[in-house]
Amino acid sequence: MKEKVKILDQEGVSRAITRIAHEIIEKNKGSAGLCLIGIRNRGVYIARRIAACIKQIEKTDVLTGALDITLYRDDLTLATGQPLVRKTEIDFNINDKALVLVDDVLYTGRTIRAALDALTDFGRPKSIQLAVLVDRGHRELPIRADFVGKNIPTSRKESVEVRLKESDGEDEILIVEKE
Amino acid sequence: MLWTRKDLLGLEYLSAEEIGLILDTAESFKEVSSREIKKVPALRGKTAVNLFYEPSTRTRISFEVAAKRLSADVINIAAEASSVKKGETLIDTGKNIQALKADIIVVRHNCSGAANMLARSLDVSVVNAGDGWHEHPTQALLDIFTLKEKLGKIKGLNVAIVGDIAHSRVARSNVWGLTKLGAKVTLCAPEMLLPPGIEMTGAGTSSDLEEVLKNADAVNVLRMQFERDENTAFPEQLDYFKKFGITEERLARAKDNIVVMHPGPINRGIEMSSGVADGKNSVILEQVTNGIAVRMAVLFLVSQARDASRSSDA
Numbered sequence: 001m002k003e004k005v006k007i008l009d010q011e012g013v014s015r016a017i018t019r020i021a022h023e024i025i026e027k028n029k030g031s032a033g034l035c036l037i038g039i040r041n042r043g044v045y046i047a048r049r050i051a052a053c054i055k056q057i058e059k060t061d062v063l064t065g066a067l068d069i070t071l072y073r074d075d076l077t078l079a080t081g082q083p084l085v086r087k088t089e090i091d092f093n094i095n096d097k098a099l100v101l102v103d104d105v106l107y108t109g110r111t112i113r114a115a116l117d118a119l120t121d122f123g124r125p126k127s128i129q130l131a132v133l134v135d136r137g138h139r140e141l142p143i144r145a146d147f148v149g150k151n152i153p154t155s156r157k158e159s160v161e162v163r164l165k166e167s168d169g170e171d172e173i174l175i176v177e178k179e
Numbered sequence: 180m181l182w183t184r185k186d187l188l189g190l191e192y193l194s195a196e197e198i199g200l201i202l203d204t205a206e207s208f209k210e211v212s213s214r215e216i217k218k219v220p221a222l223r224g225k226t227a228v229n230l231f232y233e234p235s236t237r238t239r240i241s242f243e244v245a246a247k248r249l250s251a252d253v254i255n256i257a258a259e260a261s262s263v264k265k266g267e268t269l270i271d272t273g274k275n276i277q278a279l280k281a282d283i284i285v286v287r288h289n290c291s292g293a294a295n296m297l298a299r300s301l302d303v304s305v306v307n308a309g310d311g312w313h314e315h316p317t318q319a320l321l322d323i324f325t326l327k328e329k330l331g332k333i334k335g336l337n338v339a340i341v342g343d344i345a346h347s348r349v350a351r352s353n354v355w356g357l358t359k360l361g362a363k364v365t366l367c368a369p370e371m372l373l374p375p376g377i378e379m380t381g382a383g384t385s386s387d388l389e390e391v392l393k394n395a396d397a398v399n400v401l402r403m404q405f406e407r408d409e410n411t412a413f414p415e416q417l418d419y420f421k422k423f424g425i426t427e428e429r430l431a432r433a434k435d436n437i438v439v440m441h442p443g444p445i446n447r448g449i450e451m452s453s454g455v456a457d458g459k460n461s462v463i464l465e466q467v468t469n470g471i472a473v474r475m476a477v478l479f480l481v482s483q484a485r486d487a488s489r490s491s492d493a
Contacts, residue, residue, distance in 0.1 A: 070221075071211075071219040071220065071221040071249075072219065072220060072221075082181050082483055082487065084203075084204075085207040085208065085476075087207045088211075089210070117220070121214065121216040121218065122214065122215070
């Protein structure tokens, strides 16, 4: 049996996202020139929710896009199961934007490394910041997040499950003991 | 759904799910060609060899562009200008390419089964770019991809394939792929160009173009391959155009949104009129664009599968 511990429930997830939205606006002194790029899949949903929060606060629409990093992974040639290539959808120019990269869980940092490489192929933003719903530690690269929903200390034997309404039917964050 | 094949030899050997996976992957790759920097590092450090025993411009260039957009290194070998002239066999040529540590061979050959034979003898990935009258899987995949993009689905469509069925690997691959995905295919040609036994592939046949066009959601018009076989009887060109050429008058009696495809190169005034080739129903140039995405997907998938099987052997 897998042991599961609930870290955040629906309200918790919602509060974390709202706080991230406020912090993004504060740090960037408003929402002008801002854009949000979510990393597939769950990062995209979180980015859209942050954009909706920012719209409520600032009354402006923030550009959002979706990034698939499969083709930029550094473990593509290792036998780690076959990744499915999904669509990247960034239908605006990222040059000179204050770009906020959004993902669900920050772990080794390798996904973010791949995302930074991918973004370089799309243009040259003025700055790139990183927002994550969960930071669980165990970095393998010199990468840190600018906005964190929840810091969750974990062991490598555990895994963090972020479940969102859009993909999983409900909002919650669980720690799961791997067998 | 996992892709586990190191080769792509023909659509006859694939399941509907495998064909679906290639099409879905191609959809993701299509976006890459619309970027300012049209390149991703997915096949960086891999070498793809285009080994062509028949003249081909568009297929070879399409494979070359696809491989380059994935950051692979590409080597082109035209058999006329190689040691094949000196009598080297296909297998020997393949083994020499493998000894160069190439990863993928894209082969076009005038003998049916050439790609299959190469794939059996080699450890590198083999992608069939057309073998004799057998199969041309990536052409059919890009036809199906384009059709799906235009009409939103494949299942339940009536697809007519008109022209030189007898000499056409494009027709064969299309029949396999389309019928597996649930389309109804009708092959339409003068009787001398309908090979006996073709209905075993699951397609219907007809020599009544007007009737076939009336029900068709799409028509794939094949090139008359006058160069392919001097001994086979061919209809006289003008006579063929009169009876089987796709013209504006004939299209006017078909469905309004019928999709007109052609694998190219077009013989204008033989298989179709210029008005149709350049008309509102024609998707011929979109097929060329989609060909890149489909071939990127195929190169990526076979390469991944080969890497996975090699590292599990080690």
